[in-house]
Amino acid sequence: MEYHSERCKACGACVKACEKGATRVLSLNENLGRIEKDACCCVGCGECVRACPTSAWTRRETPFYRVIIGGRTGRQTPRAGKMFLNWASEDVILNTLKNWQKFSAYVMDNKPEYLHGGHLIDRAGYKKFREIILDGVKLNPECLVAENVFWNETEYRSNFNVKPLNLCK
Numbered sequence: 470m471e472y473h474s475e476r477c478k479a480c481g482a483c484v485k486a487c488e489k490g491a492t493r494v495l496s497l498n499e500n501l502g503r504i505e506k507d508a509c510c511c512v513g514c515g516e517c518v519r520a521c522p523t524s525a526w527t528r529r530e531t532p533f534y535r536v537i538i539g540g541r542t543g544r545q546t547p548r549a550g551k552m553f554l555n556w557a558s559e560d561v562i563l564n565t566l567k568n569w570q571k572f573s574a575y576v577m578d579n580k581p582e583y584l585h586g587g588h589l590i591d592r593a594g595y596k597k598f599r600e601i602i603l604d605g606v607k608l609n610p611e612c613l614v615a616e617n618v619f620w621n622e623t624e625y626r627s628n629f630n631v632k633p634l635n636l637c638k
């Protein structure tokens with residue numbers, strides 16, 4: 470979202486909209502008569518744009534994307550994906566995807582083998598994955614990259630995470 474302070478009449482409607490329907494990252498600075506945003510947690514939903522009567526919030530024309538990696542379905546070790554890139558441009562996405570083959574060839578030592586992407590990332594480790602998958606990719610200035618990824622395995626059928634108490638470290 471882009472904020473045009475010269476159009477803002479400090480009515481607070483966007484603050485309420487973000488509070489009610491999104492992430493509560495907007496606040497009204499009454500002294501300055503303008504809106505402030507905690508950029509940490511804006512999800513780009515556009516509720517502030519819809520609420521603003523003066524078009525002081527507008528959407529950028531360029532779409533940005535979020536990339537979630539390593540999630541998998543299946544009965545044994547399903548898990549949710551984690552954020553890898555945020556606010557990435559389309560070019561960044563396409564160029565990143567072009568490196569996938571190089572990454573999987575590296576992990577499997579060029580042998581054809583059927584493995585989910587999440588398992589490949591586990592084998593290589595996130596940092597190696599990031600190094601290869603972003604090799605030669607020029608990130609747009611807005612793009613943020615995960616410094617690390619902490620997987621949270623969820624067990625359903627399998628017992629890989631439970632053992633007799635005396636064997637627990």
Ligand code: SF4
Binds near residue numbers: 506
């Ligand atoms: S885009 Fe959504 S999360 Fe971001 S400031 Fe606007 S309402 Fe809040």
Ligand code: SF4
Binds near residue numbers: 476478521524
């Ligand atoms: S809704 Fe628009 S005019 Fe009202 S405070 Fe927010 S940005 Fe300013």
